[in-house]
Amino acid sequence: MIYASGQVFIYRSQIDELLMSEYLDNNHVDTFGIFLVEKSQMCPGLYLPFLFVSSFHWGYKAFNADTKKFISHINKESVSAANLILVPIIENSHWTLLVRNLKTKVWDFYDSLPKKTHRAILPEVVNIPSVRDTTTSFATDIRRWRIRKIKQVPTQKNSVDCGMYVCKYMEAVIQPEAVVWADVKDWEDNMAKFRAEFAYAILSTTIK
Numbered sequence: 001m002i003y004a005s006g007q008v009f010i011y012r013s014q015i016d017e018l019l020m021s022e023y024l025d026n027n028h029v030d031t032f033g034i035f036l037v038e039k040s041q042m043c044p045g046l047y048l049p050f051l052f053v054s055s056f057h058w059g060y061k062a063f064n065a066d067t068k069k070f071i072s073h074i075n076k077e078s079v080s081a082a083n084l085i086l087v088p089i090i091e092n093s094h095w096t097l098l099v100r101n102l103k104t105k106v107w108d109f110y111d112s113l114p115k116k117t118h119r120a121i122l123p124e125v126v127n128i129p130s131v132r133d134t135t136t137s138f139a140t141d142i143r144r145w146r147i148r149k150i151k152q153v154p155t156q157k158n159s160v161d162c163g164m165y166v167c168k169y170m171e172a173v174i175q176p177e178a179v180v181w182a183d184v185k186d187w188e189d190n191m192a193k194f195r196a197e198f199a200y201a202i203l204s205t206t207i208k
Contacts (some may be wrong), residue, residue, distance in 0.1 A: 003202050005034050007056055010202055018199040021192065024163025028169040028198075029095065031087050032167040035201060036174065050084040058089050063130050069171045074134045086170050091121050097160040097169045098125060098147075103139055107147040108173070112156045112165035114149075122147050154187035161191055168194060 003010040010032045040047045054103035083102035095108040096118050111118050119202040126143050135141055156165055172179045
């Protein structure tokens with residue numbers, strides 16, 4: 001084991017998956033999200049205030065398991081202090097990102113391999129019981145918010161990079177300056193670099 005945090009575990013084989021441009025799983029994406037949270041705590045003001053919801057939240061739902069532990073940090077106090085809530089989704093081996101924009105009261109949807117079938121699951125995501133349990137934390141009913149597909153985002157050219165794209169979407173949307181997606185042209189060329197940087201960040205946690 002290389003890294004562990006809560007229900008998230010990264011083993012040596014998963015580092016190899018990163019470096020060999022293979023598919024990323026829940027542990028990879030959650031680790032990236034955890035790193036973003038840790039950076040925001042260490043360097044206040046580095047990012048817009050945000051909350052991260054584990055990708056296991058949606059994954060556990062598929063097995064009818066208890067998902068409340070993954071949103072226990074979503075309450076009136078944390079919501080009032082945040083601009084965004086990041087919700088990575090894995091469905092049928094494809095990663096997408098749903099972002100609750102708490103200022104505009106809109107769900108922003110990011111998909112690196114745009115298809116109508118990927119968006120079709122979203123009403124179910126925003127209406128699962130555990131999400132309904134958090135509605136009192138918001139000034140309005142989040143289940144009624146409009147879902148907006150974000151256009152001109154970087155897209156993948158293969159079938160395995162969707163997880164890394166979701167990680168980069170998360171990192172981009174929390175930047176203080178709004179992203180001009182039409183100007184972001186180099187992700188595909190730099191995907192191996194992004195994966196290597198992520199692997200290095202994970203390995204660096206083992207250095208005492």
